[in-house]
Amino acid sequence: MNSYLESxxxxxxxxxxxxxxxxxxxxEEQLFWQYNEESNSIAILVNHIAGNMLSRFTDFxxxxxxxxxxxxxxxFTNSFLxxxxxxxxxxxxWECLLTTLEQLSEKDLEKIVYIRNDGHTVVExxxxxxxxxxxxIGQMVFIAKMLKNEAWNTLSIARNKSGDYNNRKxxxxxxxxxxxxxx
Numbered sequence: 001m002n003s004y005l006e007s008x009x010x011x012x013x014x015x016x017x018x019x020x021x022x023x024x025x026x027x028e029e030q031l032f033w034q035y036n037e038e039s040n041s042i043a044i045l046v047n048h049i050a051g052n053m054l055s056r057f058t059d060f061x062x063x064x065x066x067x068x069x070x071x072x073x074x075x076f077t078n079s080f081l082x083x084x085x086x087x088x089x090x091x092x093x094w095e096c097l098l099t100t101l102e103q104l105s106e107k108d109l110e111k112i113v114y115i116r117n118d119g120h121t122v123v124e125x126x127x128x129x130x131x132x133x134x135x136x137i138g139q140m141v142f143i144a145k146m147l148k149n150e151a152w153n154t155l156s157i158a159r160n161k162s163g164d165y166n167n168r169k170x171x172x173x174x175x176x177x178x179x180x181x182x183x
Contacts, residue, residue, distance in 0.1 A: 004109065007178060008126055009101050012133070014180045016094055019046075019137045021155050022144035028083040030147045041078060042140045043086050048075040049136050050093025056115065056129060057100040061108065065115035065125065101126075 023031060023042060034041045040048075051072065056065040080086040104122065112119045120128065145152045157165045 004123070005101065005104060005106070008130065009098065010178045010180050011130055012094075012097060012101070014183070015134045015137050017183070018155050019049075019090075019140050021153075022137075022141045023087075025148055025151075025153060026144055030144075031083055031086065032078060032080075033143075033147065035143075040076065040139065042143055043078050043080050044076055045136050045140050046086050046090045047077075047079060048072075049133055050089045051075040052129075052132065053093035053097045056125070057096045060100045060125075061111060061113060061122070064117065065113065097129075 026042070031042045034044075051070060052075075055067045055070040055072075058067065080089070109122045111122050113122055113125050114120070115125065115128070141155060
């Protein structure tokens with residue numbers, strides 16, 4: 001099961017990297033852009049993701065993941081004055097998550113933790129968040145890609161480059177490795 005913990009850390013770091021590479025391509029103004037009143041800006045998505053991380057992973061094994069101090073509804077408003085504030089909060093959320101994952105051991109994986117009084121094994125709770133954060137990071141990437149249009153620098157295999165990518169991968173010896181190891 002230690003391979004689970006190592007794999008999950010790499011998965012979370014991969015999605016963190018995708019979000020950051022998308023945000024790096026945008027101006028500060030674009031980070032706060034909303035398609036309409038009902039849609040989220042990247043800044044709002046950052047506010048929600050980091051707020052969720054802080055709630056879920058503070059005292060992860062000992063308190064409910066929905067903290068009394070969390071105001072989820074306020075996460076869907078823009079509370080940042082600038083990109084620096086936004087990135088500081090993004091990093092605070094990720095630091096909380098990654099520090100918690102570093103502290104877990106195999107014996108913790110079957111412990112029960114609660115989110116809004118619903119019991120989850122530690123594995124289930126982590127998997128829940130691994131589905132949640134990439135959902136929103138995908139939204140961030142989509143917004144950034146729309147805003148950049150032709151100037152977008154792809155974050156995955158470029159169009160019409162699958163053959164090149166596959167040739168590179170198949171030129172390597174078979175071995176056990178995580179797919180993010182060579183990114």
